[in-house]
Structure formats: structure tokens, C-alpha cells
Amino acid sequence: MVYFTVGPTQLFSEVKNFIKEALTEDILSISHRGEKFKKIYDFAERSLRKLLDVPDTHEIFFFSSATEIMERILQNCVEKHSFHVVNGAFSERFYQIARELGKEPHILRKEWGSGIYPDEVKVEKQDEIICMVQNETSTGVSIPMEVIYGIKESYPDKILAIDIVSSAPYVDINFRMVDIAFFSVQKGFGLPAGLGVCILHKQCIQKAKSLANRGISIGSYHGFLNIHKKSIDKQTVETPNVLGIYLLGKICEFFISTKGTDSLKNIVRKHAGMIYESIEDSKVFGAFVKENYFRSETTIVLESKYGSKSVLDFLRGKGIEVSSGYGKFKDRHLRIGNFAMHTTKEVEELLTSLNIFEEKSLKS
């Protein structure tokens, strides 16, 4: 089966070898307090820093999921008020977590499938952070980074936090304009699930400190101050997902080794072009995101005239798995995870299969 799902998704074929190496090298048995682990941690951190061009102003922290990271950001960076752009299921979750933590979040709600322009965003004076999902896995909306930079320019004093769960590591980020970006590894990195990564400006640790000093709970073991203290020594507070951190370093190294037109970013761009082009004249499939400007290259969401189930079943018969729609669109949408582990041949097979489905269904 080839997984064009939005995450967990197909592993990079290299990952199987990395796992075998991990087993051979006893990576799953070593102490998380020993030198060997510290080297693994350091390698993962340095490789990721290089891959995503993360400056020294920012720290890299490991968590267990992107969902956890949403919670920890709101605990550590918000005394009372957060501001949320909500245009899909995951931005909604970010907002709901703020509420569950007893914060008082403000919200700018947009239709599912809509993007946002900088001048729509009105952040209130008391808001401490702007929370956005840069690439909405539920809808296939991608907010271009220039929009996000525009918002930061209007509100330079607010912490800007973006979820790049399903666009990393393909989206280019200028970290001078982004305070926090976070993701999990079971999507674009093509790794097993169970690790979240948060890149955050050092000022966020200061913010956590100032909250803690004023007696506001910033959580416990995964409060930014505790994590930061351990991270200096290339360790985690708890026994972490050691395999996950090991694999992250290895896959980053692999990404870095691909260059030029063969770079993994270019592959994703090329395949996204192929997929969107193939449905342009389709009578069955259409892009859910109407504005070209907001269409994601990594999570491509299609409306299907005949619903999702028959298409999913048909593709499965061809050895291809794609994701159904999310939430209220479960039965109407297809979501295609377009990450760089897929070969052009696999993408062609996906498109051929969709085409055959279309011809068959229009005839019957």
C-alpha cells in the first residue's frame, strides 16, 4: 500500500534502515542520561537547525505531540489573553485548549477553507500571543508566510506562534518574523508518530519565567524553564521517545543531502502542481480551497461529487490510501498528503487512478 495520507503517512524508505541501525546500535536500550544519548539529541537539534535555518535566537524543544505543544505554549506564554485565527479543526483545537486552561482567548473565526489577509487581523492590546495554523490539515488551507510576516509587522510586540504540523519541513520560514513554530514528525518528515518539536524564541522562556515569578502555573515537568534547563545539557526532563529523536536527526541529515532540482522541497512543489493541474477540468473532483493563493502544496483537499467513500475504496483497490475529509467534511472530501517520500511515478499512479474513477463514475 502507498500512503498518500495526511499523517501518519508513508515513511521515507530510508527510515526502515535507520530503524534497523537503531536496533543494531542499541539505541533503544541506552540511558537517556548518558553520553551516547546526548550526542543523538545534539545531532537531531543541530541537523534540524541547519535544515530549517533556525537562528541562535531560537531554542528547539522536544515534546510528545503537536497537541501537547499547543498546551505548553498557552501555559508558558499566556497569563490571560491569547488571540486565535480559527479556520479549521486544528486552529479550533488551539483555541479550545486556551479555554480549557482557563485562559480568556479572543478569536477571529473564518469559514473552513478560507485563508486570511493581514488587514483582517485585529489583535487587542491585552492579547499576549497570536496563534495561527499555517497549514490547516483539516481543510488544505495554507497561509502564505508573507501574510504571517505582515501580521507580525503590525503587531511586533506580540508573540507569534504558528502550527506548521503538515507543512514542515517544506515551508520556508524567516525566524526573525516568527517567534514559535511547531510540528510533529509523522507528516512531512515521514517518520513514525510520537514526537513533537517546538522551535521558540528565547523570549518565550523569559515570558514563562515572568509568569512563574508571579505565581502563575506554567505546568510542571514540561514547563519551558524545566525543559530549557535540561536542554542545555542535551537532555530531556522525562525519559523521551529516544527512537523518535534519533530518527529525526537521521532524516534531517537525509533532507540536507538532497540539493537543487532534486531537493525535497522542489519535489513537493512539482507534485503539487501535477495534482492541482490534473483536476482543473475534472467533472468529479475540485479543490476545496477556492482561492489559489491559499492552496496548500502538502495537504491537498479535494471535493468529490460522489462523496469520499467510493473513491477511497476504489483507490484502496489500486493499492493507494488517501485520507477522508475531516470532521463535518468526512464523507465529502479527500485529503491527499503530498510529501517528498512519494516518487513521481506514485503520484502519476494516484492521478491515473483518480482519472479512471472519474471516467467510470461518469459513465455509470
Next chain:
Amino acid sequence: MVYFTVGPTQLFSEVKNFIKEALTEDILSISHRGEKFKKIYDFAERSLRKLLDVPDTHEIFFFSSATEIMERILQNCVEKHSFHVVNGAFSERFYQIARELGKEPHILRKEWGSGIYPDEVKVEKQDEIICMVQNETSTGVSIPMEVIYGIKESYPDKILAIDIVSSAPYVDINFRMVDIAFFSVQKGFGLPAGLGVCILHKQCIQKAKSLANRGISIGSYHGFLNIHKKSIDKQTVETPNVLGIYLLGKICEFFISTKGTDSLKNIVRKHAGMIYESIEDSKVFGAFVKENYFRSETTIVLESKYGSKSVLDFLRGKGIEVSSGYGKFKDRHLRIGNFAMHTTKEVEELLTSLNIFEEKSLKS
């Protein structure tokens, strides 16, 4: 290298095959919302329930580490006051997490290396929960379950929570006398790190509900109410460590398949006897825990006349890795993880090596 470390530790040799199976069966790519995952979740839950004899009164929840579970218990079961028996590093952490969360914990502090008897425990009326570490990985103290039942008998209305991180699945627990027991999988289960498991009485979910209803934050995505809601459908709130859950089910099935004198519990008991016996007349090594009654079978802590470093180095030269002491005892103790993945031959090699070290060091 053979890992007699206290965790992460040696994997069961079966685990490598389970991982290969997981790769072959695309377990790392499947959706965490699909039927295949639900079956994996259900199998892990049912197998663990069978292995540990967990009654229907208790739920099983998955987390990312035992440290996380300490936080979630205190968030979800405590409005204000928790009671902690602290006799080592991990019981200290449980207590500190309560403080970091802004609770008002009470403490009964004992020397590292000491156990506790039921009549020493005086819990105050307002305390909502009794928190104990049944098996202290830092010191090798194991509180016999009869002591813990005695405490519960004295305080039947308090929630009793025990950390069995380094004794599971070898310790027998009567869950009619224990409300919460939790562990992580990189110790006695011989699995890769990155998964914590909490077994909790349904009344703990009711407690969380009553806190939430009174406007007290019980956390967000990993609040017991959110987890419980998803668990009914054999799912997790976030994208979990799918491999970890898969491996847990497989290793539980393996444990269940061993019976009689070959049962994995009996193997651990036998090996523990061998290890303690071997140092009885030693002039170099002695058990750190002075009272026999409190000596752990799974984490055996030795004082070393010549400190830990030279012993660790010597053993490493023999292809054996044991853990150093914890915290203030780092340079003075050895900690031996005695779990059932070790063969009797490996234990004999460990003991022979310790004996050679002793003879050499006494001569020189």
C-alpha cells in the same frame, strides 16, 4: 552489550521481530483514526488487562511518560491537597510536580533507602490523594503491596496512586485496593521508551469531572475527561506513539504465554535471589537497602566500596552495562535492572564479573 540498566534497558529479543512486523504491516503509516489502529489499541488494552488482572472498575489510559502521568493525576484528582510518601528521587518528583501545579501537598519524608510501614502514614482529612512510589528506581526500595493495602485500609476514602514504573509487570496488584497504578514501558516490559500507561479507577474520572464542573482546570487535551471520551472509541486524543501501543500489546501477549516455573515473574524472582545471595559475603558490594523486607527484586541497588565508576568501566569491558547510582549516590551505587528479558546465563556472567572485580580490587 547486555543492558542490566534500570531503564531504558535491554529489549526482549522478541521486540526486534515485533518491530519488523510493524514495518511489514505498515503500522507506522496507518491512520490513528482508522479501524486498524482501533484494533491495535483494543488488543493492547485487553492484553494488558489480562496480564495485570485489571478489573472493569478501572480504565487504562495511554500517555507519553510516567512523568506526564504524575502531572495528569495531580491535575485531575486534586483540587488542593495531595499527600506524598517521599523516600527517593521519583517520589520527590511526584511531590514537586504537585507544588509546580500550585497544589498544596503534604509530605512524609523518609531517608533514601528506607521503606515505610502502614502505621507511619498519617494522612490529613483534607488530603484528596495518597501518592507513593511502590518501587523506587533511585534507591531500590520496594514497598510490599501488603503495606500499601494497609494504608488503603486506613484511608479507604482517599484515592491511592502508586508508581510501579520499575516493578510492572512483575508486581501482583489487587486493584480492589489500588485506585491508580502507572508505569512506562522501557523498564520491565523491555520496550523502547516513549509510552506511559495509567490504570485508574473510574471514580478518578468522576473526580476530574467534579473539578472541571467547579471551574478548576484539569489540563486540556490530556484531561481525563477528554481521554476517556476518546478511549471509549479505542482512540487517543492526539496522534499517539502508535508503535509503542502496538509493541505493548505484543509483549503482553508474550508475557501471558509464559507459564508456571518459566513464567517471567518466576524468572525475575529467581535472578533476584541469585544477585542478593552473591553479595551476601562480599567485602566490596552490599545492598543499599538494609531491610530485607524492602529490597526490590527488579531494581537492585548496591553500595560499592570502590565507588561506581571503576565497576561500571570494568563491567563495560566485559560487555555488561549497569546503571550508576542516582543523584547524590551517582558515584557510590550500582543499580541493576533485573527484568525478565535476561537469561540465567547473563545473570551468571554479571555475577562472575562482579566477583572477578572484587578479587582484583581486594588484591591490588
